[in-house]
Amino acid sequence: MTAHPHSIRDVPASDLDRRRFENRVAWLTTAPAIALLALLLFGPVLAVAMFSLTDWQIGASSLRYLGFDNFRSLFADRVFWKALSNTALYVAIVVPGTVALGLVVALLIEARPALRGLYRAAHFLPVMSTMAAMAIVWGTILHPTIGLVNRLLAAFGISGVNWLRDEHTVLSALAAIGIWQGFGFAMVLFVAGLKSIPQSLYDAAAIDGADGILDRLQTVTMPMLGPVTMFVLILTAKRAFEVFDTVRVLTQGGPNFASDVLLHRLYTESFDFMRTGYGAALTVVYLAIVMLLTLAQARLLDRRAHYT
Amino acid sequence: MKPAINRLARAGGLLRHGALIVTAAFALAPFVWMISLSLKPTSEIFQPEFHLWPQTFHGFENYRVALTTAPMHRFLLNGLLVCAAIFLLQMLVCVPCAYALAKLRFRGRDTLFSAVLIGLLIPPQALAIPHFVMLHLFGLLDSYAALILPWAISTLGIFLMRQFFRTVPDELIDAARLDGLGEFEIIWRIMLPTAVPALAAFGIFSVVAHWNDLFWPLIAVRSEELSTPALGILLFRDDEAGQFVGPLMAAAVIVAAPLVLAFLFAQRRFIDGISFTANT
Numbered sequence: 330m331t332a333h334p335h336s337i338r339d340v341p342a343s344d345l346d347r348r349r350f351e352n353r354v355a356w357l358t359t360a361p362a363i364a365l366l367a368l369l370l371f372g373p374v375l376a377v378a379m380f381s382l383t384d385w386q387i388g389a390s391s392l393r394y395l396g397f398d399n400f401r402s403l404f405a406d407r408v409f410w411k412a413l414s415n416t417a418l419y420v421a422i423v424v425p426g427t428v429a430l431g432l433v434v435a436l437l438i439e440a441r442p443a444l445r446g447l448y449r450a451a452h453f454l455p456v457m458s459t460m461a462a463m464a465i466v467w468g469t470i471l472h473p474t475i476g477l478v479n480r481l482l483a484a485f486g487i488s489g490v491n492w493l494r495d496e497h498t499v500l501s502a503l504a505a506i507g508i509w510q511g512f513g514f515a516m517v518l519f520v521a522g523l524k525s526i527p528q529s530l531y532d533a534a535a536i537d538g539a540d541g542i543l544d545r546l547q548t549v550t551m552p553m554l555g556p557v558t559m560f561v562l563i564l565t566a567k568r569a570f571e572v573f574d575t576v577r578v579l580t581q582g583g584p585n586f587a588s589d590v591l592l593h594r595l596y597t598e599s600f601d602f603m604r605t606g607y608g609a610a611l612t613v614v615y616l617a618i619v620m621l622l623t624l625a626q627a628r629l630l631d632r633r634a635h636y637t
Numbered sequence: 638m639k640p641a642i643n644r645l646a647r648a649g650g651l652l653r654h655g656a657l658i659v660t661a662a663f664a665l666a667p668f669v670w671m672i673s674l675s676l677k678p679t680s681e682i683f684q685p686e687f688h689l690w691p692q693t694f695h696g697f698e699n700y701r702v703a704l705t706t707a708p709m710h711r712f713l714l715n716g717l718l719v720c721a722a723i724f725l726l727q728m729l730v731c732v733p734c735a736y737a738l739a740k741l742r743f744r745g746r747d748t749l750f751s752a753v754l755i756g757l758l759i760p761p762q763a764l765a766i767p768h769f770v771m772l773h774l775f776g777l778l779d780s781y782a783a784l785i786l787p788w789a790i791s792t793l794g795i796f797l798m799r800q801f802f803r804t805v806p807d808e809l810i811d812a813a814r815l816d817g818l819g820e821f822e823i824i825w826r827i828m829l830p831t832a833v834p835a836l837a838a839f840g841i842f843s844v845v846a847h848w849n850d851l852f853w854p855l856i857a858v859r860s861e862e863l864s865t866p867a868l869g870i871l872l873f874r875d876d877e878a879g880q881f882v883g884p885l886m887a888a889a890v891i892v893a894a895p896l897v898l899a900f901l902f903a904q905r906r907f908i909d910g911i912s913f914t915a916n917t
Contacts, residue, residue, distance in 0.1 A: 351742055354741060359733070361729075362795060371752070371756075374767075387770060434660050437660075452661060459848065514912075521912060574867075
């Protein structure tokens, strides 16, 4: 067999040759990725864990080993617990709101063919939009005097509050923005789930007498959407857990820490106050929670298992 | 019986439209509001009655202020440059690795693939401190490199491409080898063209994520001339001109427009791309 003039090497003949050949090619093709995985992903995770045990500050020439002191002061910090409970509350509002709204919109869109594409695009637009810019827009919508919300309320004779400056409303206002941004995404995932339900199931249900809209929902649609719903729930929870942009742009965690969340805390401690060790401890806690959520996803959906 | 059912069906259709118009209004209201305010003078924004269309058209003035007091075009170009560089790097690193994981048998393959799967679990914000420290050590903070380099590797990219490459028949690769193509030629000239849908999906996901990212640019750069769109709009707001609502809304329109327009032109690709990457 003669090799093509461009050929780098001939095709290996024996099995052993072939294995050597594949090994060599594999090293060449994976080396950059392996190096960068170590340098940018796994190395940094180890580094964060190490920083969290020291009093190091970026730029400082010396550092001291503190053991778990950073974690101890973190868990004794009222602001940390406030941020954690705010994050949990935010997730607890955004997740059901997003999933329910996304599901209802998906069911409505798929119920009839008319204007499907238009409705889908309209609801998906917030998912694409730059949150920093849209958060500024939401700031004017929620403005106490000129804002859209209070203008609408005034039309019904209700006087609205200063949503983002009031301790009692600020977190709900941010959660509403979170739902606004995410429900179109949930809708798209639900639509995909709805499309994958075979028509034969509806036909079978109809033969059994379940042919009203509610009957179909109850006997076919909802049970078949179970896995998708689980998936959307966890995905929405993960995204809600990572809330940062709206907090940073609109409230900086205020008033009086009423809207401080975990990721904003992490940012402030690490990069405004430059308390690297403390910020690293916060990062470790954050990382642990996010990884638990993702592992729960893998376990519940049993998706990853199929890939290996 | 028949007319009654028809009437019922029509009522159902109307109800569907009614409900969807309400939810679509919720989704679209901020965009309409933003554009409306961006066309109004300050005095009109603060007056008690509200008109969707400005009574005195102040659009040119607002957009002129937004474009001239802050380097808005610079923010957009930075966004384009950073997103393009990140995606290009990710492709260069991920595609060969994904090919090896999908099509070659080699020692350590399972370990590497497990590492990729674990990497998928790590939220990028958790890496901010070490990335910052590393860039600080190399004197690279406040540069384009600081915005780009931390994202050079994407486990999601490796994973998606690997899944796709596995569906490419081995015969195609064997035939290419018999034709005398080297392995890298096979990757870029045979495998990559077959994987355009997966690549497009990942590309859209990557560009949307980095165009919209605020967290990392806030940490990595300080200079206005290096700001990406999301960071730029914040700098503009905290600047003097940003105290005026009209120009601020005009700036928001300019920052949000590129992705929104791209989406409107290629809706299917965007929706499929983003839900496809989420489904992994």
